[in-house]
Structures are given as structure tokens and as C-alpha cells.
Amino acid sequence: MSEAAIAIRGLRHTFPGDRPVEVLDGVDLEAAPGAFVSLVGPSGCGKSTLLQVLAGLLAPDAGESLIEGRSTIGEPGLAAYMPQKDLLLPWRKAIGNAVLGAEIAGEPKEEARRHALDLFERFGLAGFEESWPSQLSGGMRQRLALLRTFLIPRHVLLLDEPFGALDAITRREMHQWLQEVWASDARTVLFVTHDVEEALILSDVAYVMTPRPAHMAARFEVDYPRPRLPSIVTEPGFVADKARLLAALDEGGTG
Amino acid sequence: MATEAPLTQGTLPREGGRLLGRWGSAALEYTPALVLLVALVGLWELLVELLNTRPYILPAPSAIWNALLDKGHLLPNHIQATATEAVLGLVAAAVGGVLLAVLLSSIPLARRVLYPIIVTSQTVPAIVLAPLLMVWVGIGLESKLIVVALVGFFPIVVSTVDGLASADRDMVALVRSMGASRIEELRHVLIPSAIPGFFAGLKIAAAYAVIGAVIAEWVAAKEGLGIFIIRSQASFRIDQIFVAIAVIALLSIALFVAVHLLARAASPWKYANDQGENGS
Numbered sequence A: 001m002s003e004a005a006i007a008i009r010g011l012r013h014t015f016p017g018d019r020p021v022e023v024l025d026g027v028d029l030e031a032a033p034g035a036f037v038s039l040v041g042p043s044g045c046g047k048s049t050l051l052q053v054l055a056g057l058l059a060p061d062a063g064e065s066l067i068e069g070r071s072t073i074g075e076p077g078l079a080a081y082m083p084q085k086d087l088l089l090p091w092r093k094a095i096g097n098a099v100l101g102a103e104i105a106g107e108p109k110e111e112a113r114r115h116a117l118d119l120f121e122r123f124g125l126a127g128f129e130e131s132w133p134s135q136l137s138g139g140m141r142q143r144l145a146l147l148r149t150f151l152i153p154r155h156v157l158l159l160d161e162p163f164g165a166l167d168a169i170t171r172r173e174m175h176q177w178l179q180e181v182w183a184s185d186a187r188t189v190l191f192v193t194h195d196v197e198e199a200l201i202l203s204d205v206a207y208v209m210t211p212r213p214a215h216m217a218a219r220f221e222v223d224y225p226r227p228r229l230p231s232i233v234t235e236p237g238f239v240a241d242k243a244r245l246l247a248a249l250d251e252g253g254t255g
Numbered sequence B: 001m002a003t004e005a006p007l008t009q010g011t012l013p014r015e016g017g018r019l020l021g022r023w024g025s026a027a028l029e030y031t032p033a034l035v036l037l038v039a040l041v042g043l044w045e046l047l048v049e050l051l052n053t054r055p056y057i058l059p060a061p062s063a064i065w066n067a068l069l070d071k072g073h074l075l076p077n078h079i080q081a082t083a084t085e086a087v088l089g090l091v092a093a094a095v096g097g098v099l100l101a102v103l104l105s106s107i108p109l110a111r112r113v114l115y116p117i118i119v120t121s122q123t124v125p126a127i128v129l130a131p132l133l134m135v136w137v138g139i140g141l142e143s144k145l146i147v148v149a150l151v152g153f154f155p156i157v158v159s160t161v162d163g164l165a166s167a168d169r170d171m172v173a174l175v176r177s178m179g180a181s182r183i184e185e186l187r188h189v190l191i192p193s194a195i196p197g198f199f200a201g202l203k204i205a206a207a208y209a210v211i212g213a214v215i216a217e218w219v220a221a222k223e224g225l226g227i228f229i230i231r232s233q234a235s236f237r238i239d240q241i242f243v244a245i246a247v248i249a250l251l252s253i254a255l256f257v258a259v260h261l262l263a264r265a266a267s268p269w270k271y272a273n274d275q276g277e278n279g280s
Ligand SMILES: Nc1ncnc2c1ncn2[C@@H]1O[C@H](COP(=O)(O)OP(=O)(O)OP(=O)(O)O)[C@@H](O)[C@H]1O
Pocket: A015, A016, A021, A023, A041, A042, A043, A044, A045, A046, A047, A048, A049, A050, A084, A212
């Protein structure tokens, strides 16, 4: 059996201060190599905090956080991380932002550029390669941030609500596209979302978190055959699973 | 937040027209200042004429103009000397100021130890420092450069330190999550964030650089507008002093404008959305 791509065990964290905020209260999570794993939870429960720990940006009070067997505590750079805010660098054009992670990872500039230019079309950004971030719409900025994350040469992707700023139509397109890309390059994805449908369409496994202080309320295996088309949302099995997931969310809230 | 800028496409063909528009509107913008200046000079001429003021107390603008025509041929060498000192001193101030700002921002101990000293250094007037420097490094170019640099580096350090501190912490965290080293954090996030602050400081330094050079020359020099003023003073040529004042003002303005253009060139993203506003 191969080692988990992502492993979180007994993670606890409290933000200190005058009024300390207890966020994570013994969180466990595991993702097999190549799996697509979603994380659903109410706003403010600690999803972004969890991703920051995995990205090596935040040292938790207790617990283990491993990417491909290596502890991320005090060790950023093990996974490709897309924060909730797009955080595009205003002084780099769209193409420059796209290649940022690849550049820092030491990929040759020309190669990274070529690779990025190929993807602009697929991300609906064709023609905006030389635009400044301030000239892009909110949805375009988010797609560019996602593109930047994909170009980081890492096996594990940590995506914090990557489609939060997209309209329903673009979102559906991105779901199809993301499945294709994910199927073709065998990377592990941890995907944070508020959207239960989105989690079911994309995932192999969906975790549901309780409100703060959070632990896992439920874990669902999602085994619909792939590729999953947008029409899947109307199938009875899907509708039933969605109801169960929502129930788990509500239960986490009351229990 | 999230204001969407108009997505201007195909700006290139119209660039020429827009550029003209920009210059046109700039001319319009400064017309009132120019009108006021001309009016003040006219008033000055009139008052000197009416009150019959002695030329060695206050010469009329026309007398100053004549002095320029008369002694103008002496000026290019002096101007060149002063301009060289001012520009090189400013460059030294910029390089030293940025290095110091990076040091202060990255090492807390350096900040605690050096910041008070830097602030104190600004309490020593240039006019006191200049003679000492002449004694220590001689009356050549070096002593002038040091005076200009000492006057100029302070605003550069202060505003660059502020600029570095203004960097978005989340952006720093992002590049760190990509495995960036401290140097790469500086290069990709901190330094670009500090560019506007750096140029704000550089503009202040530029406004004082020419004056700094003149003060240094005042103490001792072979050439320069400071020496030109001293010689004019010795021979009671008040009109020539006014010529020198006008030249110093023009030089200072030129340097200021040059820095402003440099700032624009160095931060194109700040002006990316300007193009559509002034033109047509
Ligand atoms: N740096 C911090 N200092 C103090 N408290 C923080 C900090 N970061 C987050 N918190 C608090 O921790 C809690 C969890 O925040 P987090 O951003 O992880 O939530 P989230 O699940 O991602 O929410 P959302 O779905 O709205 O993005 C919130 O109550 C927040 O106020």
C-alpha cells in the first residue's frame, strides 16, 4: 500500500489574542495519491486554516500534517497552494503571474511561459496574456490564480474555493475541464468549497467539517463513474447523496 | 473593492493621439501657474520701476535678464559642475538609501540600533557638515557628493522602509508557499511593493539635491553655482545672484520632473488604466 498523499492527524489550532479563537479541534483527513478530495464546511469553521497548515504557512498547536510523508510544519513548498484570495501580483502581467510558481520552482523561464500560454485559451483568458491584473474581472482573476497554481510543479494541489467568484455557467465548464485535467495528470487535489453539488461532482471523497472548533463530521466516498457530466445533478442517486451531505452539514451544526 | 476597470482593447493604434492629448492636457493644467508667474514678474518689474529701488538692493527682472545675457557665457561650466554633483549625489543617496532600508526592514536589531542614529544624523545641518567634509575629504567632487547624499538619503530610507512594510503579508505568504527564499520574497513581493514609496522619497531628495550641492560649493569649490553666487556677492552683483537663483530653481525642477518620469517608467502597472482617461 502506498503512503497517503495528504495526511492530517489530530490537528489542533487556536489563534491567540485577547479573545483566542479555537479553530481546529482534532481534525483528521487523508487523501490517497491521485485522489480528488473535497472539504465542505460552514463559513468560518477553519477550512482555510487547515489549508494554510498544509501549505506550510501556519504551525498548528498540535497534530501532524504530512504531504507525501513529509511534515509541512515549518516547511512550505511541498504542495501547490491556491489561497482563497487571488493574490495576483499587481506588478506582473497576467502571463507573468501565471508562471510565478514555476519560476520560483526553478523551471526555465521560456519553457514555463510556453506551457502557460498553451493554457490561457483553456482557462478562457486568451488575449489577456499581456494585461495587468487590475484590468481583469473578478472571475478572470480567479481563473488566472488557478492557472498559476496548476503550473506549480507539485504532486499535491490545495485549492481554497477556486470557483467562488465564478458564475454558474463558467463554473460548470470549469468542473468539466478540471475533471479532464485531473484525470490526465494524476495529481492529488484537496478542494475546499461551500457548494455541496460541486463537491459531489468532482470528488472521490468528500469530508464534511463541523462549525468551529472544527473536527470532521462525516466522510463520504463518492463513486459515480467518470467522467461525470453536468446532467448528473438530476440523477436520483446524486440527489439522495446531496441530501445526505447536507444533512451531515446540518447535524455538524447542531451536534 | 473589486471595482472593474474598463477592459480597453486595441489601445495601440490610438496611442499617438492619446499621447498628444496627454501633453495638451498637461499644458492646460500648468497654464494657471504660468500665468501667475508672469503676473508676479510683471508686478515686480513695475514696483522696482515705481519705487526706484537701487539695483544692488533689488534689481528689476529686466536687469536680471540683462545680467544673464551679459554673464551667461560663464554659466554652462558652473551649471555642469552643480548638476553633476546633484545627480551623482542623488544616485548615491538612492543606492545607499535602498540598501539601508532593506537592512532595516529585514533585521529588527539593525532597525533598533541604526534608526535613532539615522534620525539624529538629520539634525546636523548641511551647512555645518560641509566645512567638516572639506577638511576630511578635500574640496573636490567627493565632498559635494557626500553632502547631497546625506541630505537626500533620509527621505529615501524612511519612505522605502514604509513601502517595504506596506507589502501584502498574504502575498509574501503565497510566494513562501511556492518555496521562495528570503531573497525571492524580497525580489518578487517586497521590493515591487516598495517602488512607489521609494520614488516618493526620491522626489523629495531630488527637490533638495541641487540646493545641497550649492551649499557644499558655498564652503569651497573651484566651480559651481554656489561659487558663482559667492563671487557675485563679493562684487555686489545682486542681479547675477538672481540669475543663479533662477538657474537653481530650473535645475531643481528638471531633476524633479526626471524622477517623476522615471517613477512612471518603473511602475507601469500603476498607469495601465490611465490611458483612456485623459485622451480624446
Ligand atoms: N490570523 C488569524 N488570527 C485570528 N483568527 C483567525 C485568523 N485566521 C482565521 N481566524 C479565525 O479562524 C476561524 C476560521 O477561519 P478560516 O479562514 O479558516 O475559515 P473558513 O472555514 O475558511 O471560512 P470561509 O468558508 O468563510 O472561507 C475564523 O473564525 C477566523 O476569524
